[in-house]
Amino acid sequence: MxxxxxxxxxxxxxxxxxxxxxxxxxxxxxxxxxxxxxxxxxxxxxxxxxxxxxxxxxxxxxxxxxxxxxxxxxxxxxxxxxxxxxxxxxxxxxxxxxxxxxxxxxxxxxxxxxxxxxxxxxxxxxxxxxxxxxxxxxxxxxxxxxxxxxxxxxxxxxxxxxxxxxxxxxxxxxxxxxxxxxxxxxxxxxxxxxxxxxxxxxxxxxxxxxxxxxxxxxxxxxxxxxxxxxxxxxxxxxxxxxxxxxxxxxxxRFKEDYYRRLNKANIKSAHRQALLSKAHNILIDEKAAHVQEHQAKIDIQPLLDVALKHQDEHPNDAIQLLEVAQQLAPDDPLVEHKLKQLK
The missing domain is CATH 3.40.50.1820 (Alpha/Beta hydrolase fold, catalytic domain)
Known part of the structure; x- marks a missing residue:
């Protein structure tokens, strides 16, 4: 001791x-x-x-x-x-x-x-x-x-x-x-x-x-x-x-597994499952609109994936990748948040 x-x-x-x-x-x-x-x-x-x-x-x-x-x-x-x-x-x-x-x-x-x-x-x-x-x-x-x-x-x-x-x-x-x-x-x-x-x-x-x-x-x-x-x-x-x-x-909210988990947790409640079904249908429309809205934008997700994967071992490289992602998508809150953490 x-x-x-x-x-x-x-x-x-x-x-x-x-x-x-x-x-x-x-x-x-x-x-x-x-x-x-x-x-x-x-x-x-x-x-x-x-x-x-x-x-x-x-x-x-x-x-x-x-x-x-x-x-x-x-x-x-x-x-x-x-x-x-x-x-x-x-x-x-x-x-x-x-x-x-x-x-x-x-x-x-x-x-x-x-x-x-x-x-x-x-x-x-x-x-x-x-x-x-x-x-x-x-x-x-x-x-x-x-x-x-x-x-x-x-x-x-x-x-x-x-x-x-x-x-x-x-x-x-x-x-x-x-x-x-x-x-x-x-x-x-x-x-x-x-x-x-x-x-x-x-x-x-x-x-x-x-x-x-x-x-x-x-x-x-x-x-x-x-x-x-x-x-x-x-x-x-x-x-x-x-x-x-x-x-x-x-x-x-944009992941199907999310609703599968909720349905399983509320399987004994018909009322809650009806609400979940309604929410899921709204989500499908919202997700389609979200995808359409961002189709014209440059996809920065590959940059994010690589930066997050190597942020511990190579933080400086991760920062450079995130800075590039920020130039491509200057209003992305996740990129901004990760840059603040690594800097």
């Missing part, structure tokens, strides 16, 4: 002495969770991240180059980062070593400018469960699970709930406890379980994305860097550009 010893000394030093000892980077194994940290400046935000489901890393994967979920993204935004990566498939951040570490860590992070939390699904549960303990100021949660305590969430009948019952869901940090944290929760209201979990986060700003589903790998959102763009806005500015968020989610 090198971080605890280092922070205990570092937080009591004068600022000029603190800066001489940064950056401080390292990692520790906490039972079945790996934590990696990169501390650069107490006057910059400190971001806590917890990994979502979908990975099956094991202890033998923990090389010096290993990066937990969202760790590299946070480093690029020039903030302090403490990232927790679960090991194994069925892991809900319940190991006693992890809980003890966070309890010891909590009083050592009060001197940072602002404390942020970011998590998806299972990771969102952890952010919510530890938010009050860590005195988080702002959080960004994508379709989080509030708890797997079946008495508090009897409507969560997913298979993951039954598997999770091997853990203690009555002890410490088993349920959301946001404290004074504000921020955002993003979810699909047509998913009944996600909607019910989200309802328990009453103090957060609810941003609903119809048809998103409960998945961190929604290809039609990831194609445009949706998750990453929202996270970057939050990390950099501690808030989300709502107008840009609405613009990005609007792309869903």
């Amino acid at each position: 090198k971080l605890l010893y280092w922070l205990d000394e570092w937080t009591n030093l004068p600022r000029d002495e603190q800066q001489k000892q940064t950056p401080f980077t390292g990692g520790d194994l906490l039972g079945d969770v790996y934590v990696k940290y990169h501390i650069i400046d107490a006057n910059k935000p400190l971001l806590f991240t917890f990994s979502p489901a979908g990975t099956n890393y094991q202890e033998h994967d923990l090389t010096d180059d290993f990066s937990p979920w969202a760790y590299k993204l946070a480093k690029k935004q020039d903030v302090n980062i403490i990232a927790f990566q679960h090991l194994g498939i069925s892991n809900w951040f319940r190991h006693r070593n992890l809980l003890f570490f966070i309890e010891q860590l909590a009083p050592l992070v009060g001197g940072f400018k602002e404390r942020l939390g970011y998590g998806l699904s299972r990771g969102g549960f952890a952010v919510g469960a530890f938010a009050n303990l860590l005195k988080l100021d702002k959080v960004l949660l994508f379709h989080p699970v509030s708890t797997k305590n079946i008495e508090k969430a009897p409507w969560d009948d997913r298979s993951s709930t039954e598997i999770a019952q091997k853990f203690d869901w009555t002890g410490d940090y088993h349920d959301l406890d946001l404290g004074h944290a504000k921020g955002y929760i993003i979810y699909d209201p047509t998913n009944r379980i996600d909607r019910a979990h989200a309802k328990r986060y009453g103090q957060l700003n609810h941003l609903r994305v119809f048809g998103m589903g409960h998945s961190v790998h929604a290809t039609y959102l990831n194609k445009f860097g949706f998750y990453k763009d929202v996270a970057v806005d939050f990390i950099r500015h501690q808030q989300i550009d709502i107008a840009q968020f609405r613009l990005q989610t609007k792309t869903l």
Whole structure:
């Protein structure tokens, strides 16, 4: 637990002495969770991240180059980062070593400018469960699970709930406890379980994305860097550009999969399916008009696709491509937004 010893000394030093000892980077194994940290400046935000489901890393994967979920993204935004990566498939951040570490860590992070939390699904549960303990100021949660305590969430009948019952869901940090944290929760209201979990986060700003589903790998959102763009806005500015968020989610309306998801979610409601059918017919006409309107315009999508694909490894090349795209389509808001992020 090198971080605890280092922070205990570092937080009591004068600022000029603190800066001489940064950056401080390292990692520790906490039972079945790996934590990696990169501390650069107490006057910059400190971001806590917890990994979502979908990975099956094991202890033998923990090389010096290993990066937990969202760790590299946070480093690029020039903030302090403490990232927790679960090991194994069925892991809900319940190991006693992890809980003890966070309890010891909590009083050592009060001197940072602002404390942020970011998590998806299972990771969102952890952010919510530890938010009050860590005195988080702002959080960004994508379709989080509030708890797997079946008495508090009897409507969560997913298979993951039954598997999770091997853990203690009555002890410490088993349920959301946001404290004074504000921020955002993003979810699909047509998913009944996600909607019910989200309802328990009453103090957060609810941003609903119809048809998103409960998945961190929604290809039609990831194609445009949706998750990453929202996270970057939050990390950099501690808030989300709502107008840009609405613009990005609007792309869903032109995808047939969007309506297939909604129809499936509302299969038991004839009234809602009738409304969806009407909306779908309107969309078909709107989409045809949209295509006709833009037929005469130069197609900049290939430039966007290449720029987005290589923006991490070759940001300067991506900027040049986006600048060309902007010359061809000067009023395109997506191009303008991506250029602002990369510059």
